[in-house]
Amino acid sequence: MKVVKFGGSSLASGKQVEKVFQIVVSDPKRKIVVVSAPGKRSPEDEKVTDLLIECARLCLQNKNPQEKLNTVIERYAAIAQELNLSEEIINDILQDLQTRLTADKRNPDKFMDLVKASGEDNNAKLVAAFFRQQGVEAHYVNPKEAGLFVSDEPGNAQVLPESYDKLFSLRERSGIIIFPGFFGYSKEGEVFTFSRSGSDITGSILANGLKAELYENFTDVDAVYSVNPFIINSPKEIKELTYREMRELSYAGFTVLHDEALVPAFRAGIPVHIKNTNNPNAPGTKIVYERDNTNGPVIGIASDKGFCSIYVSKYLMNREIGFGRRLLAILESYGLSYEHTPSGIDDISIILRENQFTPGMEEEIVDRIKTELDSDEVVIEHSLALIMVVGEGMRHNIGTTARASKALAKANVNIEMINQGSSEVSMMFGVKEIDEKRAVQALYEEFFAAVAV
Amino acid sequence: MKVVKFGGSSLASGKQVEKVFQIVVSDPKRKIVVVSAPGKRSPEDEKVTDLLIECARLCLQNKNPQEKLNTVIERYAAIAQELNLSEEIINDILQDLQTRLTADKRNPDKFMDLVKASGEDNNAKLVAAFFRQQGVEAHYVNPKEAGLFVSDEPGNAQVLPESYDKLFSLRERSGIIIFPGFFGYSKEGEVFTFSRSGSDITGSILANGLKAELYENFTDVDAVYSVNPFIINSPKEIKELTYREMRELSYAGFTVLHDEALVPAFRAGIPVHIKNTNNPNAPGTKIVYERDNTNGPVIGIASDKGFCSIYVSKYLMNREIGFGRRLLAILESYGLSYEHTPSGIDDISIILRENQFTPGMEEEIVDRIKTELDSDEVVIEHSLALIMVVGEGMRHNIGTTARASKALAKANVNIEMINQGSSEVSMMFGVKEIDEKRAVQALYEEFFAAVAV
Incomplete structure (x- = not known):
């Protein structure tokens, strides 16, 4: 049934x-x-x-x-x-x-x-x-x-x-x-x-x-595309992907299916088949629990603009238990949700969508982080794009990072940020907005152009 | 004077x-x-x-x-x-x-x-x-x-x-x-x-x-070495490095100078010269505010064993304002300090030194994260090593990530984690402890072997 x-x-x-x-x-x-x-x-x-x-x-x-x-x-x-x-x-x-x-x-x-x-x-x-x-x-x-x-x-x-x-x-x-x-x-x-x-x-x-x-x-639509068709002309269609891959790709509002909608089917282990009413004979895209990792480690690339980064530095920060928690509590008090928090030894950056700021909020937050946390430096950088490279096949595929970063370097894209290590099925690159399109094209070229459909 | x-x-x-x-x-x-x-x-x-x-x-x-x-x-x-x-x-x-x-x-x-x-x-x-x-x-x-x-x-x-x-x-x-x-x-x-x-x-x-x-x-010692001499035989000596580079290298207890000791000199802008009592004519290592970035983007590589990662996943985590803050508050209640928190869309990992755990604490923390935060999955992975690649020259050097990750791939090292983007002078790789030595050797080979002294 x-x-x-x-x-x-x-x-x-x-x-x-x-x-x-x-x-x-x-x-x-x-x-x-x-x-x-x-x-x-x-x-x-x-x-x-x-x-x-x-x-x-x-x-x-x-x-x-x-x-x-x-x-x-x-x-x-x-x-x-x-x-x-x-x-x-x-x-x-x-x-x-x-x-x-x-x-x-x-x-x-x-x-x-x-x-x-x-x-x-x-x-x-x-x-x-x-x-x-x-x-x-x-x-x-x-x-x-x-x-x-x-x-x-x-x-x-x-x-x-x-x-x-x-x-x-x-x-x-x-x-x-x-x-x-x-x-x-x-x-x-x-x-x-x-x-x-x-x-x-x-x-x-x-x-x-x-x-x-x-x-x-x-x-x-006939299928979920491997990349935004506004960036790549007629990109490869995805025939089968896992729930996790679908979720990671949805990062940038990229998918055809409502995010929350996957949950009940996912919990019951029921596959979801995305098909086209206007072309019902097309194979469509199937969302499943597990799949064969053929055709390379990467299944899709999602990207979105409109992010900013709040950079906070303080000498000997990593000795201070509770610093990160208190920093996040300040953002929470403004109802802000954040995406990632890459950190160095004495600094941390909070990546978030910049459309969440109301006028004056930015200055107030910078001020609070400076005074309440006694920080050395607080700087907000605007106009960042995040790029998610997604695929179950990258889990233990030595060299995927090297291929991705080399492709970006060749396209003359500076990597502002990398977040890799928690999700086993994705790797995130932060770049300047003006570099987004070039970056996605370079990654698509690297992971898809040479792969047989 | x-x-x-x-x-x-x-x-x-x-x-x-x-x-x-x-x-x-x-x-x-x-x-x-x-x-x-x-x-x-x-x-x-x-x-x-x-x-x-x-x-x-x-x-x-x-x-x-x-x-x-x-x-x-x-x-x-x-x-x-x-x-x-x-x-x-x-x-x-x-x-x-x-x-x-x-x-x-x-x-x-x-x-x-x-x-x-x-x-x-x-x-x-x-x-x-x-x-x-x-x-x-x-x-x-x-x-x-x-x-x-x-x-x-x-x-x-x-x-x-x-x-x-x-x-x-x-x-x-x-x-x-x-x-x-x-x-x-x-x-x-x-x-x-x-x-x-x-x-x-x-x-x-x-x-x-x-x-x-x-x-x-x-x-x-004659100087600060660019890499741990127990891993690389007679590694290159560092002639000059900035306070920030020194601090990042000290990550793994790597340096010859007490961490806190740099603060008063740093605040007053006074250079610090590390020299050898037994060989006072050796040039030593000078720690300064700014330096010329010649001889490649990387000045040193530090590494240390004994880290673990607490992986937490929860579907739709990124919609939940306050999740990260509440997770960090649980760790804080045990007095644990953490190093990094790489995150995916529905998961986050906390990287910390595993010697902080007392018997039974691990199980208790896993249990609290599961119940108090209603998480789908909580897993602790042990025996990780962190490798810091440090250098002011990497700041806007397109391709440094590609060189580093390619070197690791060639050495058959799987990158468990990358943290890059907050500190502009370092890039962190997480690898399995058994891969640490091979990873450091590969990175040294890539960034130092070809560079004139």
Whole structure:
């Protein structure tokens, strides 16, 4: 039995929903179908979820949401019309939305979640109706009825452990189950959504709860690329990678799958298969527990800009027990999260995303580190990029570091920082932002260009 | 004006004291002479300081210290005899020691400091007597009289800032000043010693207080070596290095000079010259603020065994603000100091010296990290060696990392860890202990073998 999830672009139009139907019925093991809200039909289009957020916001500001509401209804209507569905389904959706928009607004965050969740919920009903029209037994199942319970954190709900056992009984239902992604219910019966792109999470939770053999995640790319296609033209596709590799690559928002979404599948050891709705015969990318390390030590390269480094030096620092802990406590008091802390004998640097600073915060932090920790020198360096070189094969591969650093030297890139040694499947280089592209190209050339696909 | 300090082996016998005399009088700028207690004459010999510690310990245990006391007196007597000094000086020393051994023992640590400090104190008197016998104006100066005041921390005294101004007036005294190293006086007039090898600290404090042009530190080696001579046969000597390089090299207890000792000279910008009492014409090693970066990017390689790594992994760790701080707080609660904390996206390793663990502590720490931080995995890896590659020239030298890691790969050494990016003058590699020697040899070969001396 397989859990299959379709993203917003896979359900953006009637034509796309037809593809989804063909994909589902082509494999009788595809029993559970998790759907997102309709996404963009073209780069200029709006996602239904964004329109719903706008509706909710207008209501909260006591403004008239009618225009936005019409746009939402028109999206569903366009799909229904393309699929020759009866008007009834659109009336149901309109009624549902009107009810939601008149709900209690005393807690704005909860109200927002209730409205946002309708995008998936109504789309699941629509998709189920289309499957039935095609003569296939298909049922919309509501998360409350199925037992998908979550914590009461608006926009960031966490699945409650007891859900998994309850969801298992979905196996006994007949026909194909069409399940809305993105939200669950609190114990009090209220709607709470996962973080954005949370339909991936719903699919992963269902795969875990139902003990599926596979979690198929259909999106609009053929595969996970080995490197950002904006940096390298048509880079190599990754056929298979481990959960750990996927997680390390996600460092820079690089992957097609929501980070948290891997957790439930990972804990249950269920492989995740990323495939393309628009090209279902492409092999896609499979995320697994273990894999053969053929084709070289490196599987992918991720990179991102926008980091800075807070350099702190103090003579005899390494004799001072508690220095590092007190330094981190200062950052924590500003709610800052950091990435790495490379250190010398008398100095330490904290690498963090620079967009976390609010005006004046930088100066205040420098000042506090100087005075409270009696530091000799505190300097902030901006505009750094981090590059992650990822692969299970590097674990005990002597010479990978040498190859990587030699490639960077040849490309005339100065390595500002190296972090290697904790994760066995990645190696991190810090470079100046202006060197990022050249650095990634050099590393790709070194580890991929010569490798057979 | 120069401050000159002589170590224990430079004063271990009459013949050595004669060398010291020749060195001092050969340069009229050598006005302040700081002396250690007599050291070892041969590898099997005992240092006077060790004998004194044993004396004090016996007294504290209400045992008879006479035998050890005799050995101490015999050491001074042998030197005095070799130098044809009168018996008077030995009687003075005996009387001084007997007075100290009958002092108040209610605070054993203070009593220990009082006895230990006699090694330097009495040796300064003896050396001054010899200088005078040679017809040179020389005066023993007591630290209390000179104004060298310290905190009341037995065995770990810290100089009080007001001392520097007081010491400046020593410049006005006539003749050569023979000053005992290793100790000062509290504001209450009691003796407190610096940490072990603290005569280096005394010399550095005097150099700062007197605004000396140079602090000469005479010991028994020709120079600081670029690498441990037990690993490489007759390694290249370092002619000049910066304070920062010296400090990074001292990482592994590699240097000939006490770590803390550099601080006062460093703060006053006074160069430190390490020279050999037994070969005073050798150029020695000069520690300076800045130097020319000729002869390649690397100036030295230090290494040490006996480290371990505590590996902690937790899925989505990098989203958890405060994780690192709480992890370090656990280690701090055991008084453990750590060296580095390389990190991946979902994992962090803490590198520390494994001799800090007491029985049972390891298991307890692993358990606390697992439960208190809800970690997925906690593993301690033992028997690691750290290798520091040091040089101001690496700061912006593209390719140094590539050369180092390539050399290690060629020597078939797996790099367990790299820490580079905070200190601009060093790069650290972690390897398995069994690979340490091969790794250092490979790095030496790469950075030194081809470089002209």
